[in-house]
Amino acid sequence: MRILLELGILIATVLIIIFSAFVISHKSMIYSALFLAFLGLANASLFFALGYPLVAFVQVVVYVGASVLFLIISVSLLKEPKYWATNKLYPIAGILGVISVGLIFIYVFGAAANIHPSITSYLSTASQILSVGDYAVVLLFLLLVLSMVISVTVSLGGEKK
Amino acid sequence: MIFLVYPLVLLSSIAVITLGVIGLLIHRNPIRMLLSLEVSFNGVLLLLLYSGWVVGKPVFSSSLALFAIAISSSELALMVSIIMALFREGYMKTLDQNELEVEEEK
Numbered sequence: 195m196r197i198l199l200e201l202g203i204l205i206a207t208v209l210i211i212i213f214s215a216f217v218i219s220h221k222s223m224i225y226s227a228l229f230l231a232f233l234g235l236a237n238a239s240l241f242f243a244l245g246y247p248l249v250a251f252v253q254v255v256v257y258v259g260a261s262v263l264f265l266i267i268s269v270s271l272l273k274e275p276k277y278w279a280t281n282k283l284y285p286i287a288g289i290l291g292v293i294s295v296g297l298i299f300i301y302v303f304g305a306a307a308n309i310h311p312s313i314t315s316y317l318s319t320a321s322q323i324l325s326v327g328d329y330a331v332v333l334l335f336l337l338l339v340l341s342m343v344i345s346v347t348v349s350l351g352g353e354k355k
Numbered sequence: 356m357i358f359l360v361y362p363l364v365l366l367s368s369i370a371v372i373t374l375g376v377i378g379l380l381i382h383r384n385p386i387r388m389l390l391s392l393e394v395s396f397n398g399v400l401l402l403l404l405y406s407g408w409v410v411g412k413p414v415f416s417s418s419l420a421l422f423a424i425a426i427s428s429s430e431l432a433l434m435v436s437i438i439m440a441l442f443r444e445g446y447m448k449t450l451d452q453n454e455l456e457v458e459e460e461k
Binding site for chain 1: 428
């Protein structure tokens, strides 16, 4: 079972490098943002394989599910370059990316569940955050509220003209 | 096989950070630079968690990683909203890099 997990880690590391290269080199910004989401998912599977289920969960829900999705929607509202659909290989690469990330996600999660029974439990992580970084939690909360207020203000500022 | 696979995580995180820095240097489009920065962030996060796993302090590194994910999410939303506002206000006519280069040549 451990060999299966290590095989999954190997595939996930290769996928991470491939998706990073796609994010950097793709001409369409929408596809670049999409490959960034795949990169986040492959990263989350590696986190789970290393024994960080809570971080993997937060990575999937907060980072990929909220931030990168927001980025994809924002980029899709912008003017798309004309040459985005000239190469038909990129949509096929996107579909293959979805399938491969999904498979590696299921595979690594299934293999890691029997080997690393959550090295970092949720309770220990929460107690660590609250005991060591209570001041940082308050600062982080204020930072998130402030960034949300600034984002809304900046977004509404353009409509008044 | 454990000696072969787990250092690959370290190598891949370094490769991802390097790719992000390269993308940050070669692109001049603000959204592309932001995407490259996010690629680099993913590599740094992987490096952070891997170092915590190697050193034997997984709780501390996972706490730091959670903070980093939250801050990166807020930073991403803020930067995208600023770029969108600049684009709508007319400070940038297009975000297409090739068209920007054509305008500069004219």
